[in-house]
Amino acid sequence: MHWFLRMARWARNPPSARQVKLVLAVIAACIALWAVERYVGWPEALTAERLRWGGPR
Helix, strand or coil: CHHHHHHHHHHHCCCCHHHHHHHHHHHHHHHHHHHHHHHCCCCHHHCCCCCCCCCCC
16 A cells, blocks of 8 residues: 555656666666676675674673
8 A cells, every 4th residue: 555655646746857767777786786696696705604692702
């Protein structure tokens, strides 16, 4: 329901062309990053190490 209300508001007051270009650029960047990760792989240096809970001993 929330998304329908948002779509109705955008239909009455559409975003500027600049905002649309920004959203499309962000979506394109996300797709590009996904494609690189999918076909090249995730770099080991960017993988977070698991932390032990319980604090220092």
